[in-house]
Amino acid sequence: MASKLFKEKGYSAVTMRDIAAGINIKAASLYNHISGKQEILSAIILNVAKEFTVGMDGVIAKKGSAIEKIERVIELHIDITVNYSEALASLNNDWMHLQKNDLAEFIKMRERYEENFRSIIKQGIASNELKPNHPEVILFSIFSTLRTLYLWYEKRGKLDVNILKKDMVSVLIKGII
């Protein structure tokens, strides 16, 4: 419920009274369940960040071509988007409002995730599976598409997940020509 409000207006613009009203209680009653506003944000963000970390670790662990691994990363993102659509808004837009320890943990996970993705692309270029484009551009292109998928998934009427996976793999890997 809080994550839905955070998605709509951003963490800073949502008040404890807003969150409480969303579940028909008063703001003070929230403190019977949580320690404060920050805890809500970090629960939302770190939970989904861990999903990404675990998922990416799984992709890296399995053997396979770079293309196969990229396909699995695309599927991972789509699955998480379907299950955590609102949390992804906070992860993308409000991570900077995490406090010290949570912020450090988040940044560490994000860096590790990105580095893993980068290693897959480098593997693909080394094995001639991928065009010798600048790896950063490939990384950025795929990454940013997957990152903002949550904005589209709902707007476009909850497309069928399997069709979406196939289309995304096709467009992102083989291009649009």
Next chain:
Amino acid sequence: MASKLFKEKGYSAVTMRDIAAGINIKAASLYNHISGKQEILSAIILNVAKEFTVGMDGVIAKKGSAIEKIERVIELHIDITVNYSEALASLNNDWMHLQKNDLAEFIKMRERYEENFRSIIKQGIASNELKPNHPEVILFSIFSTLRTLYLWYEKRGKLDVNILKKDMVSVLIKGII
């Protein structure tokens, strides 16, 4: 200066005192120059939104293949990103904090822009320039990559614009294989 703060923490988390401190004056002094916080936000967002609108209108007006038009759209986004990097953060993340009239104007511009982009893709599919993928997936893929370019452009040490354009066109249109 305000746009830089908005990019870092988001509109709602930035106070008038923050903005004033950024230019070494007191908050009250800001009101000698502007009517309020909202005006800052709408100036930032609507200005860059108009750049997109004018640019896209230019692309649509010129004759050319769908691929050529998509290339020009990519170049348009890169040019705007280079010149308005901070404003793009507000446009992407804080547009919902615009007030009534400004919000309506923004949404109208965004819809028109998107519709123009969609028409280019449809033209490309009709003329067999593009693969018969679902147009929405192509639109979303290119769009979201361009949309978040501002996050990468600075982090990656201000890449050379012309090289970036070529790489982006290659990756987004021809794919990574």
Next chain:
DNA sequence: GTTCAAAACTAACAATTGTTAGTTATAAAT
């Protein structure tokens, strides 16, 4: 050197913020 508009300042405001203290309602277990 006086004038005068632009733009800075101090001080304060009403409203809203996250949070705490203390109290009451709920409902399962004895």
Next chain:
DNA sequence: ATTTATAACTAACAATTGTTAGTTTTGAAC
């Protein structure tokens, strides 16, 4: 029926918010 833990409530707090009022400083034009 009494107890007891859970979770709701009211009321209030200190801090911070955007903004206004009134005053002083600045600096170019005369």
